[in-house]
Amino acid sequence: MFDFNLNENQRMIAEMVRSFGAKEITPFRKEWDDNQFFPIQVFKKLGELGLMGVLVPTEYGGSGFGYFEYVTAILELSKLDPSVGLSMAAHNSLCTGHILMFGNEEQKKKYLPKLATCEWLGAWGLTEPNTGSDAGNMRTVAKKEGEYYILNGAKNFITHGVSGDVAVVIARTGEIGDSHGMTAFLIEKGTPGFKGGRKEDKLGMRASETAELIFEDCKVHESQILGKVGEGFIQSMKILDGGRISIAALSLGIAEGALEASIQYSKERQQFNKPISSFQGISFKLADMATQLEAAKLLTFKAADLKNKGQKVTLAGAQAKLYASEVCVAISNEAVQIFGGYGFTKDYPVEKFYRDSKLCTIGEGTSEIQKLVISREILK
Ligand SMILES: Cc1cc2nc3c(=O)[nH]c(=O)nc-3n(C[C@H](O)[C@H](O)[C@H](O)COP(=O)(O)OP(=O)(O)OC[C@H]3O[C@@H](n4cnc5c(N)ncnc54)[C@H](O)[C@@H]3O)c2cc1C
Incomplete structure (x- = not known):
């Protein structure tokens, strides 16, 4: 059974977040919320503090912590501003976590150090306008052409859809209804045919950016596939x-x-x-x-x-x-x-x-x- 007391790392993280937040988050959170401002500079600083690669092993430039430390970091950030907690969690668990769990060595070496320091901000695209809970029914397609895949479609409600520097995107490579008919791609900002779309105007979590991802004949090399074709879902x-x-x-x-x-x-x-x-x-x-x-x-x-x-x-x-x-x-x-x-x-x-x-x-x-x-x- 786990120890109910905070370990030394958790205590250190909690103190660090509180003192960082008192200067960098609390004084501005109302303004960010009022204006739906996404404070990207805060995440760059959280990267310097090691909180954008909490679970990433040190060999890839992360903090090499476990889930106790991760839970504490999110909890403490969210007490100050839940929007900051949400964006930090999405960056760590979804985009970075997907590359950590399913990337090959080359992909991990290329992307994890950049994500762990937040030199690059990560996004993760599964949801589509017509398929949320039923994500396996997605319509964004990736069609094979030689060594490339051509993606067409759109994702919505994506955290860091506009500001993300790299996105893990799940697209259909097989038949609708086949859980093995989808594949995960790593797509960098600036890839022709790939862009962020409309930003949502939200009830809450207003300082966390939520936006569309749009693919129009977006050409992605097969080396950008995470794991194997058909494993994405x-x-x-x-x-x-x-x-x-x-x-x-x-x-x-x-x-x-x-x-x-x-x-x-x-x-x-x-x-x-x-x-x-x-x-x-x-x-x-x-x-x-x-x-x-x-x-x-x-x-x-x-x-x-x-x-x-x-x-x-x-x-x-x-x-x-x-x-x-x-x-x-x-x-x-x-x-x-x-x-x-x-x-x-x-x-x-x-x-x-x-x-x-x-x-x-x-x-x-x-x-x-x-x-x-x-x-x-x-x-x-
Ligand atoms: C702020 C924000 C950030 C997000 N960030 C991301 C992100 O980074 N990446 C990403 O991919 N997605 C993201 N999402 C999308 C989020 O995961 C989806 O909104 C969520 O999964 C629900 O899908 P939906 O909105 O399409 O609702 P729907 O699936 O349309 O659901 C509508 C209602 O029907 C219910 N329902 C649906 N199916 C069933 C069923 N079988 N049985 C009973 N009830 C059912 C639902 O529970 C819900 O109450 C984000 C969403 C928000 C709001």
Whole structure:
């Protein structure tokens, strides 16, 4: 069983994120949120701190940490600004993680050092306008022509769709309905026929860039394939198994941020000549929030522990993601309630947690899809 105490690396990461965030994130987060500004400079600095290649071995220029350190880094960043946590997690788990898990030695040597330092920002494209939960039904095609593949189609809702320097893109190379009919390609910014498209105007996570990827006769050499032809969808499902732990961590950060703000405010805010925390109606809310958060942490660190041990995390990752994301929405909702009218304003942080939290039950597989995954696993 894993150790419930933070290890030395986790403590060091938490302190580093807090002191970095106090200068580089907290003072600007409202402005970024208001203007939907993607603060790419923050990610370059996180790269210098080793947080853009958390799981990448040191031989490829990364930090060489495990999932405990990774969860802590995302949690602490998300407490400050969930958008930063989301972008950091997408870069690490999806694009970088896919190359780390399925790239050949040449691809790892070429891309991982650039991604781990955030000299290059990564994107990962699976979702399409008409195929989200049903990603295996994708329509973006890659047609073989000699040593090249010609890609046509579009991906949407892609984190870093415009600013990403390299994208891992899953496209159809076989028949619709064949789970072995899709292939993962590494596509660099500037490749003819490849461009970022419209940026989404979002409810929350507004400082994390979400945009389309467009392919118009985009010519990609076969050396840019990750793994083998036909493995792309299966690879993606494995990437999402690990990625879901990062969305659970993101949910923990939001929930912890909302809970801490609520505890503090409930002790300061007086009504009927008493702090509102003295009313059982409020203190019981806090008790439920704290207990839900603790249970979500246990599920998340259990999944992280299994991942560190190299075990399958399909079930544990989906359970952690489902539970942590649902309680993160519930906790943020109660936080707004505890703040009353002030919770509905932008003067306090809880309205942003409330808006940002909703992404957690949607991204990297909705709650309904997590239940499909969990039920499939337990009915096997
Ligand atoms: C901010 C943000 C960032 C994202 N980043 C990325 C990224 O970097 N890369 C990427 O590839 N994608 C990304 N996504 C896409 C995300 O993974 C999808 O939005 C998500 O998988 C859901 O797909 P959808 O939006 O098409 O919803 P749909 O699949 O259309 O689902 C609509 C509703 O139907 C439900 N539903 C669907 N199928 C079933 C079923 N079989 N049983 C029960 N209910 C079902 C869903 O749960 C949902 O409630 C991002 C999305 C957002 C919002």
